[in-house]
Amino acid sequence: MLIWLWTLITQQNFDVFLNHYFYFIIFAAFIFSFFITLFLGKKFIQILQQLQMGQVIRTDGPSTHLSKKGTPTMGGVLIIFTIVFTALLLGNIQNSNLYLLLFTLISAGFIGFYDDWKKVILKNPKGLSGRKKMMGLTLISLISTAWLIHLQHSTSSYLALYIPIIHTYLYLGWFFFVFAWLVIVGSSNSVNLTDGLDGLVIFPVILVALGLGLLAYFHQSFTSHLTSFLVTDIPNHSSFANFNLLIFSAAIMGAGLGFLFFNAHPAQVFMGDVGALGLGALLSMMALLLNQSLVFALMGLIFILEALSVMLQVGSYKLRKKRIFKMAPIHHHFELLGWKETQVTTRFWILAVLFLILGLFVGFI
Numbered sequence: 458m459l460i461w462l463w464t465l466i467t468q469q470n471f472d473v474f475l476n477h478y479f480y481f482i483i484f485a486a487f488i489f490s491f492f493i494t495l496f497l498g499k500k501f502i503q504i505l506q507q508l509q510m511g512q513v514i515r516t517d518g519p520s521t522h523l524s525k526k527g528t529p530t531m532g533g534v535l536i537i538f539t540i541v542f543t544a545l546l547l548g549n550i551q552n553s554n555l556y557l558l559l560f561t562l563i564s565a566g567f568i569g570f571y572d573d574w575k576k577v578i579l580k581n582p583k584g585l586s587g588r589k590k591m592m593g594l595t596l597i598s599l600i601s602t603a604w605l606i607h608l609q610h611s612t613s614s615y616l617a618l619y620i621p622i623i624h625t626y627l628y629l630g631w632f633f634f635v636f637a638w639l640v641i642v643g644s645s646n647s648v649n650l651t652d653g654l655d656g657l658v659i660f661p662v663i664l665v666a667l668g669l670g671l672l673a674y675f676h677q678s679f680t681s682h683l684t685s686f687l688v689t690d691i692p693n694h695s696s697f698a699n700f701n702l703l704i705f706s707a708a709i710m711g712a713g714l715g716f717l718f719f720n721a722h723p724a725q726v727f728m729g730d731v732g733a734l735g736l737g738a739l740l741s742m743m744a745l746l747l748n749q750s751l752v753f754a755l756m757g758l759i760f761i762l763e764a765l766s767v768m769l770q771v772g773s774y775k776l777r778k779k780r781i782f783k784m785a786p787i788h789h790h791f792e793l794l795g796w797k798e799t800q801v802t803t804r805f806w807i808l809a810v811l812f813l814i815l816g817l818f819v820g821f822i
Contacts, residue, residue: 479697482547486707490543494535494715502719502726505529510577528724531573533732536712537566540739543708548701553608554746555701561601561742565645566735568593573729584730594642597738602637605745619748621819640750641741644757647764648737649730650786655722657788657802661759661809662736663713668756668813669743670706672820673699676747702743709736722799749820756816759809763787 510531541559548555572585585593606616616633617626629636652658676699716732719725737760744753754761766787773781782790791801 479700483703483707486543486547486704487711489546490539490708490711491715492711493539493542494712495718497535497539498715498719498726501532501535502529505531505726510573525724528727530577530727531570531729531731532716532720532726533566533569533728533730533735536716536728536732537562537735539712539715540705540708543711544701544704548704552698552701553604557601557604557608557746558701558705558739558742560604561597561641562735562739564597564600565594565738566731568597569649569730569732569734572734573731591642594645594734594738595638598638598641599634601641601738601742602634602745605637605742606633608746617748618750621749621752622822636750637745640745640753641738643764644741644744644753644760645734645737647757647760648740649733650767651760651763651788652728652733653786653788654792654798654802655724656717656720657805658733659713659717659720659728660806661757662740663710663717664809664813665740665753665757666706666709666713666743668817668820669740669747669749669753670703670710671817672747672749672752673702673706673743675821699747702746705739705743709739722802752816752820754816755819756813758812758815759805766790 506529510529540562544555544559568585568590572590575581576584616630617628618633618636619625620627648658648662651661716726716728720728740757741750741753744750763786766782767785769781770785773779783793784790788801788805791804792798796804
C-alpha cells in the first residue's frame, strides 16, 4: 500500500494528487500512525526493558505507585518517531510549516529525552534541572516563533492574536514573542505535569489534536462553513494551506491511540518527558499556526488546571508554609483522597471531553 501511494504521488503533481485524494491521505495518516505504533510497540517495550529504562517512582507519592517501579519509560520516542515518519511520508514537503512543526516536536522531545536519560540511565533522580530545561524550551520558543512570523508575515495574523467570538485581531507587536513563549513553554510543561497516571495524559492529547484538526479544516465559523457548503461545490483542496496541520493532527491521534493500547492501566510503558514535552510543544505550535491559542487553551484546560495546581501548591507553601492540596499535581490529590487510579483517569478524561466541546463551541461561533 505504501509503494502504491508513493507511486501515485510521484507520478503526478502533488497539488493534483492532493485535490483528488485529500480525505484518503488524512485517513491514511491516521491509520499508518496507529498501526506503526501498535506493531512496533511490543518490540520497543522489550528494547526498553533490555536497556533497563525503568521508571523512577517518587517515595512521597501514593503507595499504590510503588508497584510501577521499573516499568519501561521513554515510550514517547516511539510516538515522536511515528509522527515524524507519517508527516514526511504523507505531508506536503513543499510547505515550510511541515519543517517548523517537526523542529518544534523533535527539539522539545530531545530536551525531554535528555531529562529522562539523566533520571533513568545516570540515576540522577532530579534529572535535568528546571533552570536548564526552561532555558532549552525558551530557545526553542524563540526560534520557532521567529520561524512562525517569517511564514505568516504576509497574513493578517502577523504579530497579532486572534480573539474568538468577537472575531478580531489584537495586535501584540513584538510582545508576540513573549505570548508565544507562554504558549509553547506553558503547554509543554503542563502536558508533562499531567503525565502522572496510566493513560491520563495521552487521551486528552488525542482530543486536543482532534480539535486542532477540526479548526484547521474549517478555519472559519461553523455557520459560514455550512452556508458555503450548501451553495458551492466541494472546495479545491490543492490550495488548502492547513493540509500539513491535518496530517499532524491525524498522526498524533493515530500514534496516541496506538500508544494508549500499551499505556492503559496497568501500563506496560510510560511516555516519559520525551513524549510529554514534545507533544505539548507540537500542539502549541499547531495552535499558533492557526492563531487559535485562546481556543487551544480552552480545549486543553485539563493541562492548565494540572499546572495551576502545582503553582498554587508551591506558592502557598512558600508564603504560608501550608499546602492547599494533599499532593500536586492535582490528580495525586484525588488519589490520596481515596479515588482509585482508574477513577481519577476516567473522570479527568470526561473533563477533557467537556473542555474539547467548550473549545470547539467558542472556536466555531
